[in-house]
Amino acid sequence: MRLLHLYVIAVFVMVVSCTIDKTDYEAEISTETTEYIDFEEATSITSGDYTISIEALNGSLYKGYNELRLKITNTQTNVDLENSEVAFLPIMTDANGNKVSCPHEYNLPFDATEEYYKGYAVFTDESDTTVSWQLYIGFVDNDQSYMIDHTITVEEQTNLNLNMTAFTGNDNEQYFIALVSPQSPNVAENDLVAGIYKYNQPTDPSGTFPDPSQFSYSIVQNHTLLLDPRMPEPSMGNHSSPNNEDLTQQSDGLYHGVVNYTMTGNWTLNFILQDENGQTIKGTEVSTEFTPGIEGEKSELYIDILF
């Protein structure tokens, strides 16, 4: 059976000696994106007898949408504060000293099963030498109100799949769209989730800082976000994908739709935001023509992603 030996060796040599390696698809997909699924402590604030721990994905706060989990502990009794009225307000101070906020959940509900206060913030800028972010957190314990403030660091969003955009709508209101999911898309049908928010223009003059009425944001209700994904790369000639679904609001308040990515690379999500009556708030239709060599035109409302 020496022949068989030789045969096996020959086959083996041939099979392992492919001149071009096959692509490792899982690695290919994750080169530009990292998926974070674990909540870790992003910051911890101690003030008086209380410690507030804020957890976020990967233990960092990024520009864009951040889901947040808060725990308030009385360090004296070592007891977690449950079912308190917790208020949460992020404030950004820019180079000129202007103070603005960003879309956020102001009153944080308590999740009794998971035992934390749940909220979110859509940070509109990363912290740097001129931009700083401050968190103002208020809570009530034993009928006593507490207010704590703390500087946080908002990091640059390196994952473009969690990109966001802020714009002024045709109704002169300020809107924000932030991508929530997928963090790491596939060449596949992807469930696309985005949060759409609006700044509530204050009607009363400002009270003492921080006056929540000056920094009020709300979730945009019952709108529709029309979707047209395209590859902007000139050689892709305005390539698009089939079977996409526009984003509509679901019970979690977020907007859900379906985006198909036909290959990896740069994609532009072209949007048109329409209100419940079908009136366009922002966005333009883009050409559906296949134009090889010409960079794809974008809607006036879009978010670029990359994976």
Add this chain to the structure above:
Amino acid sequence: MKRITLAILLLGIFANAQNTPIKKDTLNVVLDEVIVIAAKKKKIETEMKMAVSVDEFLASSDNISFIKRGAYAWEPLLNNMSTERSTVTIDGMHIFGACTDKMDPVTSYVESNNLSDIEIKSGQEGSMHGATVAGSINLKRKSTSFGLNKKWNGGYQTGYEFNNDQFFNLGKLSYSGDKLVVDGSVSYRRAENYTDGNNDEVEHSQYKKFNASLGVAYKTSPLSSVRVDAIFDKAKDVGYPALPMDLSLSRALITSVAYKRFFEDGPIKVWDTKIYFNAIEHYMDDTTRPENLVHMDMPGWSTTYGLVSKVNFKKDDYASEVQLNAYNNLSIAEMRMYPQDRSERTMFAYSWPWVTTSYAGLSMSNSLDVSNISQLNFGGTLGLNYNYSKYVEFNWIFHPGAPQKKTRFLPNIYASYQLNMSGFDFSVGGGYGHRAPSVSEGYGYYIYNSFDRYDYIGDPDLKNEVSYEVNASAGFKNKRASIQAQANYFYIQDYIIGRILSTGSPMNYQSVGVKGYTSLDYATLFNFSLNGSYAILQDLHWKGSLTYARGLDENKNNLPFIRPLSYQTSLHFSYGKFGFLTSLNGDLKQVDYSPEYGEDETPAYSNWNVSADYTFFIKDHKTVLQVGAENIFNTYYSTYADWGNIPRMGRNVFTSLKIDL
């Protein structure tokens, strides 16, 4: 010496009626007790040229036509149907090309000097090796017999063709001992660009091909033997003028181990089992085409392993073969597009998302001599076909929720009746069979077809293609003349073809839209051929043939790649050691073309060819020298099946020399 004659089934008169290039006597393999591995002295050569490529040899068969994308690796169409509808095997082994653009039909991985003959079966009679609609093409490798008187045999062939500066060297050597047999062959061909009938060079039509084969057989007992075979094929720098890409490298390793056992007594005559493995790598290259807007890498891999085991029975007037066929193939094709700013992220997708095809089939073919002049052939296959798409999310983009795994049941049956009396022969037959969609048809993803300029998308949920077939032939033969007419008709239900999709936009920049593989309700195909020969004088022979085909879809629109009325006529004259041949062949105008599938009307053409050969002896070695010319009038033409209407070769003077060692 007790002789066992094995009538290989399905064949006999009917195969003769198919007018394949196989002579009838080769179909009845006479197996000697000693000659364990059947030796067949069948030459791979055409009447016109003695040194032909596998493609040129196949082209000499009536029911084979070709889609040509250049000078190399023509895609054989059997009964005017593309390769998805036929099974192409090497000694019964399944091999699948690794190119999404069909640059590498199985026939491109062998060379004429390692083949003994090519067995073509039309329609369901070809289902022995696996489910088919059009039929089967089985490339048979050379295998020398044990214990020949002449222990060492060999041959060497060299030649030069002027049009494309083609130079080839083919060598083979065999050793035949009582216990051991070794067959080896090596060949190398290289060609530059050819020139068309206007004397213009057809760019990107060059190629280089190296092929080597080795077979070693060992006799384990007087009635049994083990044989190990390997073919290594490497093509480099192959141009495809009709495609937007060329081939930088294609490599194939085709290996098998076979055990064969004969039985002296009883109805079981021979049991032959083989396990095999083959791996193909295919790397396309577009750096030769700087005009391309997008640089792409498109590598492909195809790996197959399998088993063929067959038993032959014979008792009185009844002979039968039972065959078990199982294989597993993994097809992978990638595409990576480079943005114009190369620092940007590349764009990646699978055009074959790691598609596994497993097939297991049990086939049986029987022949019964009803009387001295008539024979009944019948048989069938029960097959199970399983597909698995590893990255099924690619398929979901166009077919949300399509299953990742798909099992199909593929039955095939046929029967034919033959009558042969006083020079006349007649046959009628029918068949019914299913085939599963190919990897591209089922799971292909943005496969660019440069013929109709659409990107093609597979559909995992396609139905089986179901063929209903009838065939008939009639002929007459005497010492001087022969005439044979044959016809077949296919009614193919759920005929798979690409249709424009309203969704999706092209991915390849040359593309104009997206087509999805869909099933037509049905399509019909009719093939007819007429052959004649006449010995005008003892040394002057005439041969002629005429073929006609028509293919229609459910709306009575033409199907693509159906050969128009074509003819071939030749005269052969021999005078002593000299032989002369002249032939004329051509197609009439392609009237029934299919604009829907990217075809335009192809005008008529005809080609006139001549050749002369001289046979002499160098010592004891028979030597043949041949000189000839194809397309003598340097006609500028392209045929109905020339991809993108690329022109065919203009006048080509060829020379070759063959020495038997």
